Amino acid sequence: MDLFHNLAIGFSTAAQPANLLYAFFGCLLGTLIGVLPGLGPLATIAMLLPITYALQPDSALIMLAGIYYGAQYGGSTTAIVVNLPGESSSVVTTIDGYQMAKQGRAGVALSTAAIGSFFAGCVATLALAALAGPLTAAALLFGPKEFFALMILGLILASVLSSGPFIEGIGMVVLGMLLSLVGTDLSTGTQRFAFGIPQLFDGLDFVPLAMGIFGFAEIVKNLEQDDKLSLVTQKIANLFPTREDFRRMVPAILRGTALGTLLGVLPGGGAVLSSFASYTLEKKLSKHPEQFGKGAIEGVAGPESANNAGAQTSFIPLLTLGVPSNVVMALMVGAMNIHNIQPGPEVMTKNPRLFWGLIVSMWVGNLMLLILNLPLVGLWVKLLTIPYRYLFPAIMVFCSIGVYSINSGTFEVYEAAIFCVFGYLLIKLQLPAAPLLLGLVLGPAIEENFRRAMVLSRGDVSVFLTSPLSAALLVAAAIAIVLLMLPTIRSRREEALQE
Amino acid sequence: MLSAVRRTAERQELQRWDLKGLAWVTGSVALFALLLFPLGLMGALFVLIVVSSKASPEFTWTGALANAAVLITLCLLVFVYGLGLQLPVWPALLN
Numbered sequence: 286m287d288l289f290h291n292l293a294i295g296f297s298t299a300a301q302p303a304n305l306l307y308a309f310f311g312c313l314l315g316t317l318i319g320v321l322p323g324l325g326p327l328a329t330i331a332m333l334l335p336i337t338y339a340l341q342p343d344s345a346l347i348m349l350a351g352i353y354y355g356a357q358y359g360g361s362t363t364a365i366v367v368n369l370p371g372e373s374s375s376v377v378t379t380i381d382g383y384q385m386a387k388q389g390r391a392g393v394a395l396s397t398a399a400i401g402s403f404f405a406g407c408v409a410t411l412a413l414a415a416l417a418g419p420l421t422a423a424a425l426l427f428g429p430k431e432f433f434a435l436m437i438l439g440l441i442l443a444s445v446l447s448s449g450p451f452i453e454g455i456g457m458v459v460l461g462m463l464l465s466l467v468g469t470d471l472s473t474g475t476q477r478f479a480f481g482i483p484q485l486f487d488g489l490d491f492v493p494l495a496m497g498i499f500g501f502a503e504i505v506k507n508l509e510q511d512d513k514l515s516l517v518t519q520k521i522a523n524l525f526p527t528r529e530d531f532r533r534m535v536p537a538i539l540r541g542t543a544l545g546t547l548l549g550v551l552p553g554g555g556a557v558l559s560s561f562a563s564y565t566l567e568k569k570l571s572k573h574p575e576q577f578g579k580g581a582i583e584g585v586a587g588p589e590s591a592n593n594a595g596a597q598t599s600f601i602p603l604l605t606l607g608v609p610s611n612v613v614m615a616l617m618v619g620a621m622n623i624h625n626i627q628p629g630p631e632v633m634t635k636n637p638r639l640f641w642g643l644i645v646s647m648w649v650g651n652l653m654l655l656i657l658n659l660p661l662v663g664l665w666v667k668l669l670t671i672p673y674r675y676l677f678p679a680i681m682v683f684c685s686i687g688v689y690s691i692n693s694g695t696f697e698v699y700e701a702a703i704f705c706v707f708g709y710l711l712i713k714l715q716l717p718a719a720p721l722l723l724g725l726v727l728g729p730a731i732e733e734n735f736r737r738a739m740v741l742s743r744g745d746v747s748v749f750l751t752s753p754l755s756a757a758l759l760v761a762a763a764i765a766i767v768l769l770m771l772p773t774i775r776s777r778r779e780e781a782l783q784e
Numbered sequence: 785m786l787s788a789v790r791r792t793a794e795r796q797e798l799q800r801w802d803l804k805g806l807a808w809v810t811g812s813v814a815l816f817a818l819l820l821f822p823l824g825l826m827g828a829l830f831v832l833i834v835v836s837s838k839a840s841p842e843f844t845w846t847g848a849l850a851n852a853a854v855l856i857t858l859c860l861l862v863f864v865y866g867l868g869l870q871l872p873v874w875p876a877l878l879n
Binding site: 336339501504505508509672673674675677678679681682685686689690693695698699701702705706709713715 | 799801802805806809810812813814816817818820821829832833836837839840841842843847848851852855859863867868869870871
């Protein structure tokens with residue numbers, strides 16, 4: 286059995302003491318930032334990116350992945366105990382989780398979330414392992430025109446699935462792609478938009494940009510709203526769900542896992558979309574929709590399973606096709622670039638130990654998270670008593686040192702300061718920043734594949750439509766746009782994204 | 785997008801800007817970059833922490849100074865001794 290053989294390779298990598306340690310460190314950090322509102326996996330991964338330079342590539346990726354799925358566990362704790370989403374993917378958990386806590390069932394809600402997340406994590410790991418082979422084989426058949434079409438489809442879907450109007454999403458994608466043009470043209474060596482600044486010859490680094498927009502500008506936004514934390518003060522006793530709870534949560538966990546596994550693979554998908562979709566689904570299917578919002582256990586079990594499954598399966602397009610499906614995955618591209626690993630089908634063939642090690646580490650990490658979260662929940666809740674005025678300078682310090690250490694230069698720090706102002710402008714204009722970063726990261730690859738396709742076809746643009754594979758991908762992208770124009774779908778989408 | 789210029793378009797209020805907070809946060813980052821080499825990591829971090837703390841409406845001097853002391857120690861331990869990053873720790877004059 287190939288799969289078992291591969292998983293065995295993965296285990297031998299993931300079980301190395303150093304990798305176990307970094308997986309644990311990633312999960313611990315992920316839980317920590319998941320619990321703390323106002324600090325997400327995005328800023329944290331961006332912060333740690335330059336520092337992973339010193340690590341082995343497999344350890345680095347294992348740790349960064351741990352932060353992302355670890356944050357899904359931690360986010361639910363804050364949502365349930367304080368009625369505040371620790372993570373944007375646990376927004377819907379606040380609805381029923383906090384109500385459960387108010388009824389004295391905080392412990393049950395927390396263990397429901399943890400059990401659901403763990404089950405979903407195991408299934409998603411298996412899905413990742415099972416799908417990796419066939420998808421990689423398919424990707425190896427792809428030429429430049431197919432990759433170009435695939436990335437166009439990815440960016441369109443990411444804009445369709447992001448919150449807010451489609452036109453804003455796609456506008457931000459295009460802006461990001463324009464920013465990606467800065468620097469030396471690889472085939473002619475011409476400087477583009479570099480204005481004679483030597484630091485821009487290599488292009489605009491996306492870490493300062495991500496840090497400015499998702500780190501610093503977020504801080505300014507958080508400082509504006511002085512939210513009072515309404516801590517549920519009673520002791521969290523009785524973690525064990527009753528038999529009735531189990532009967533109600535098991536189907537919800539199964540549905541949430543399936544939905545999350547599926548939606549995580551889609552470009553633009555991932556943890557956030559999965560949790561929202563799952564809550565809507567549970568409410569629709571429930572025999573007692575009136576209980577939702579008043580402490581229905583399904584409203585915790587479904588979304589919490591879905592967000593964890595989505596977080597993990599969003600690695601599938603990145604590892605097999607080389608196309609990041611959301612911003613966190615875009616940062617993982619950055620992490621791989623630091624270690625000279627080209628994301629895409631070659632990862633599995635050239636670096637099987639890294640590839641399978643990362644997958645198996647996710648299962649190991651989920652086990653660690655279960656232990657970290659259930660017995661230690663009291664400790665995490667204590668963290669929430671740290672006032673934000675002490676917390677945000679710490680974020681600023683870590684971000685600034687992180688940006689500086691990309692190139693050991695202050696130019697990137699100034700860049701981050703500029704993008705802080707830009708990010709704040711985006712927040713105030715209510716424009717989504719995530720598509721911008723995706724455009725920036727995918728821009729160079731799209732350009733390169735487009736040019737290669739043009740060279741191969743001697744400048745004939747019609748190759749994109751005459752090759753069946755790329756035509757199919759482009760048609761799918763067109764269908765996604767057309768569907769969006771249909772009024773019924775549009776109102777459904779707004780409804781789904783609003784809840 | 786077209787609907788924005790239509791005559792029937794709804795008038796949308798721009799949200800209020802918190803320019804003060806933005807200035808303190810952005811300014812502290814720029815100052816960090818400016819002062820890192822002249823003052824070293826110790827001085828630049830101190831300025832960064834104190835100036836950015838000003839962005840909070842609940843700023844207190846004791847709180848900011850205590851926070852600075854804790855964070856600078858932590859950074860020295862983690863980044864300089866732990867990870868061995870190449871950072872100018874002390875002011876340029878002392879070297």
